[in-house]
Every structure is written in C-alpha cells, then in structure tokens.
Amino acid sequence: MSLFSGRDIVCIRGERRVFAGLSFAVPPGGALLLTGPNGSGKSSLLRLMAGLLRPAAGALTWGGVPVAEDAEAHQARVRYVGHLNAIKTVLTTSENVAFWARMAGAGAADVEQALAGFALTPLAHVAGRLLSSGQRRRVALARLLAAPGELWLLDEPSVGLDQASLAVLGSAIAAHRAGGGRVVAASHTPIDMPGAQTLDLADFASPTPALVEAGW
Amino acid sequence: MSGLVQVIGRVAARDLRLALRQRGDAVMVVLFFVLTALMFPFAVGPEPNLLARIAAGVIWVTALLAVLLSLERLFLADHEDGSLELLALTPTPLGLVVLGKVLAHWLTTGVPLVAAAPLVAVFYSMDATALPALVLAMALGTASLSLTGAVGAALTLGARRGGVLVPLLVLPLYVPVLIFGVAAGDAALAGLSARPYLMFLAAILLLMLVVAPLAAAAALRQALE
Numbered sequence: 277m278s279l280f281s282g283r284d285i286v287c288i289r290g291e292r293r294v295f296a297g298l299s300f301a302v303p304p305g306g307a308l309l310l311t312g313p314n315g316s317g318k319s320s321l322l323r324l325m326a327g328l329l330r331p332a333a334g335a336l337t338w339g340g341v342p343v344a345e346d347a348e349a350h351q352a353r354v355r356y357v358g359h360l361n362a363i364k365t366v367l368t369t370s371e372n373v374a375f376w377a378r379m380a381g382a383g384a385a386d387v388e389q390a391l392a393g394f395a396l397t398p399l400a401h402v403a404g405r406l407l408s409s410g411q412r413r414r415v416a417l418a419r420l421l422a423a424p425g426e427l428w429l430l431d432e433p434s435v436g437l438d439q440a441s442l443a444v445l446g447s448a449i450a451a452h453r454a455g456g457g458r459v460v461a462a463s464h465t466p467i468d469m470p471g472a473q474t475l476d477l478a479d480f481a482s483p484t485p486a487l488v489e490a491g492w
Numbered sequence: 493m494s495g496l497v498q499v500i501g502r503v504a505a506r507d508l509r510l511a512l513r514q515r516g517d518a519v520m521v522v523l524f525f526v527l528t529a530l531m532f533p534f535a536v537g538p539e540p541n542l543l544a545r546i547a548a549g550v551i552w553v554t555a556l557l558a559v560l561l562s563l564e565r566l567f568l569a570d571h572e573d574g575s576l577e578l579l580a581l582t583p584t585p586l587g588l589v590v591l592g593k594v595l596a597h598w599l600t601t602g603v604p605l606v607a608a609a610p611l612v613a614v615f616y617s618m619d620a621t622a623l624p625a626l627v628l629a630m631a632l633g634t635a636s637l638s639l640t641g642a643v644g645a646a647l648t649l650g651a652r653r654g655g656v657l658v659p660l661l662v663l664p665l666y667v668p669v670l671i672f673g674v675a676a677g678d679a680a681l682a683g684l685s686a687r688p689y690l691m692f693l694a695a696i697l698l699l700m701l702v703v704a705p706l707a708a709a710a711a712l713r714q715a716l717e
Binding site: 326327328329330348349351352354356358359360361362363364366367371375376378379380 | 499502503506509510513514572573574575577578579580581582583584585716717
C-alpha cells in the first residue's frame with residue numbers, strides 16, 4: 277500500500293520557524309484535515325505537500341520514494357486549490373476550467389462534467405469578472421473534477437460557499453476518496469470528510485526562532 | 493516531444509486570447525513607440541539628413557523602451573491571481589510555460605513594433621532600401637528582447653516596485669541587441685551587407701532561447717517560495 281507521508285518536517289518562512297517535527301501519513305482513500313490558529317502553517321504545509329515549498333528538514337515520500345526525486349510525477353498527482361482562485365477575469369467560466377484541464381491532459385468532456393458537478397453549467401459563458409466570490413470558489417474547485425489527480429490539496433476550500441455547494445464539495449470529496457484518491461484540506465469550518473484524521477498544527481508550533489537555535 | 497510543444501502552444505494560446513480581450517495593453521505599447529519616436533524631430537530639428545542618419549538608432553531605442561514598458565505585466569497578473577502557482581504545478585517543465593508566455597508576449601508587442609517600424613522610418617525619411625534589413629533585424633531583436641526581459645520580469649516578481657527594477661536589470665543586457673540591430677540598419681543604409689549583423693542577432697536569439705526559459709523558470713520558482 278503506497279502511503280503519502282511526511283516525516284519530521286520542519287518549515288521555515290522568512291526567519292521564523294513555523295512548525296517542526298511534523299509527521300503525517302495519508303493512505304489511498306484517506307483524508308487529512310489540517311487545523312490550527314492563523315499563522316500556524318496550514319497553508320505552508322499544503323504548499324510543501326504540493327512541492328511549491330521545500331522543507332527545511334525532513335522528507336516527503338510517496339510509496340517510499342522521496343517526492344523530490346521525481347517532481348514531475350508528483351505534480352501529475354497533485355491538484356492544488358490555494359486561497360487564490362486563479363481565475364482570469366476576461367475568460368469565461370468554461371474557458372478558465374478548460375485551460376487547466378488541458379494543461380493537465382484532460383479533454384473537453386471532462387470540463388463539461390466538472391462544470392455540471394459544481395452547478396456551473398448556467399454560468400459556463402459568463403466572464404470571470406462577473407462571478408461572485410462563492411461562484412469563483414466553485415470554478416476553482418471544478419478544476420479538481422476537470423482533471424483527475426490522486427492527491428487533492430485544498431486550502432480553505434469552503435470559503436464563500438453556500439450550503440448547497442458545501443454539500444456538493446462533500447460528495448465530490450467522498451467520490452474522490454471512494455476511487456482511491458486522497459485529500460488533505462485545511463479548514464476552519466467543518467468539512468464533510470468522514471473518518472478523516474485531524475492534524476492540529478498548533479501541536480508542532482515552535483516558539484524558538486530558527487536563527488537562535490542555529491547558533492546565531 | 494510533441495507534448496512539450498503542445499504545452500508551449502496552450503500557454504501561448506491562452507495569453508493571446510487574454511491579450512485579444514484586453515487589446516488596450518498591446519495598442520498602448522505601439523502608440524508609445526510611435527509617439528516617442530516622433531518626439532525626436534521636435535528636439536533635434538527637422539533637418540532631413542540628420543533625421544535619416546539617426547533613424548535606426550531612434551527606432552531601436554524607442555522600441556527597446558516600449559518592450560520594457562510591457563515587461564512588468566508578463567508574469568505579474570498570473571502571480572497575483574494564483575495562476576502562476578498552478579502553472580508551476582503542471583507536470584511539465586516550467587521553462588516551457590515561460591517559453592509559451594514569451595511567445596505570446598512577442599506576438600503581442602514585438603510583432604506590432606516590427607510592423608510599426610517602417611512607418612516611423614518613413615517619417616524619418618529613411619532610405620527605403622534599408623527597410624528590409626531594419627524589419628528583419630527588429631524581428632530577430634525583439635524576440636531576444638522578450639526572452640531577456642522575461643528573466644528580468646521573473647527576477648523582480650517578488651520585489652516591491654518591480655516595475656522600476658526591471659529596466660535597471662534588463663537594459664544593460666539589451667546593449668548587444670541594440671548595437672547589432674542599429675548596425676544592421678546602418679550597414680543597409682550605407683549600401684553594405686547587413687547579413688553579418690543579422691547573423692549576430694540570430695545567434696543572440698538562439699542563445700537566449702536556451703538560457704532565458706531556464707533562468708526565468710528558476711527565478712519564478714524562487715518567487716513562489
């Protein structure tokens with residue numbers, strides 16, 4: 277069974293040690309919920325998992341193989357929804373989703389399905405700048421369905437979503453996990469992820485400034 | 493291999509579509525080029541001989557400034573709306589994405605400048621025999637300007653006042669293109685062959701085609717950390 281795991285990860289941002297000694301493991305079909313106060317490193321951990329950041333110490337592995345060894349293979353697995361929606365204001369909803377789907381090697385049929393999945397079909401030809409913030413969030417989430425990837429990394433996915441969309445997100449995550457996919461989500465509001473492990477980043481917070489520890 | 497070319501095409505197609513929907517940006521660059529070039533006769537006087545002699549230099553320097561003007565927005569919009577993170581996370585080398593963006597940048601700023609250059613040349617009563625060399629040199633040169641500029645734009649992405657920093661960083665690197673570009677035009681005016689200078693411009697372009705995407709991709713990764 278191939279685990280996506282991290283061991284003794286240390287994250288340093290600027291000159292501040294955000295967290296240290298953090299370990300986790302996500303099996304196929306597993307879910308991990310990141311909690312913790314603002315600034316505890318939830319987004320940083322997601323960016324580490326995506327490969328946008330490198331850990332100062334520790335290692336991320338996928339099925340025992342260090343992720344850094346084959347970055348492209350890891351990027352093919354990762355679908356990242358950050359707190360920015362990456363929506364071009366002059367492109368329509370379907371153009372926005374289609375671009376990212378094509379970049380990940382998916383076809384047009386997947387795009388239509390993804391739009392339908394998040395009830396965006398009526399908005400398919402509306403320009404990005406005319407969408408509300410909740411609708412923009414849904415467009416960002418529709419990318420997940422448009423191009424299948426094994427590991428979903430969601431940074432506050434529920435921001436701005438109404439009740440109906442929250443339910444859609446919950447069932448999308450459930451379907452993804454039922455197919456063997458993994459989800460790591462950071463959220464302050466509860467997301468419907470039955471059986472998810474919870475990782476409280478406050479437990480790994482380190483009061484010692486990194487530079488002091490390094491002997492400066 | 494064809495997959496790699498596809499990535500360039502997809503990114504370029506998206507940026508072209510964005511540019512087409514926001515035509516103002518590209519039009520502004522050309523207008524800046526033409527208007528700035530037309531300022532010189534007011535400053536140095538209307539003497540035709542003098543104007544014809546400085547024409548190639550004026551066209552090149554103003555084209556260079558026009559390209560600089562457009563560089564800041566090359567990566568900034570993608571950086572601000574989160575697209576750059578996702579582009580960095582696509583399972584393709586980031587250098588190809590850069591190449592796609594630079595291609596679109598050249599098509600929306602370099603090509604219009606090349607097209608406008610003969611117009612300015614006519615205002616300067618430049619000899620028509622020199623026009624083909626000028627246009628060819630501009631086509632080769634502006635592509636190098638876009639590539640070199642991409643490195644500068646990527647390096648200054650995280651910095652405050654990046655727009656001011658780009659010219660400081662990039663202008664010195666533009667000097668070789670400027671020298672050979674102007675020399676090509678001058679050689680043609682003097683009835684000599686512009687070929688050696690065009691070859692130099694082509695060589696610079698080939699070098700930048702390899703170096704610039706790699707350097708810009710590394711700078712972008714740094715900016716995303």
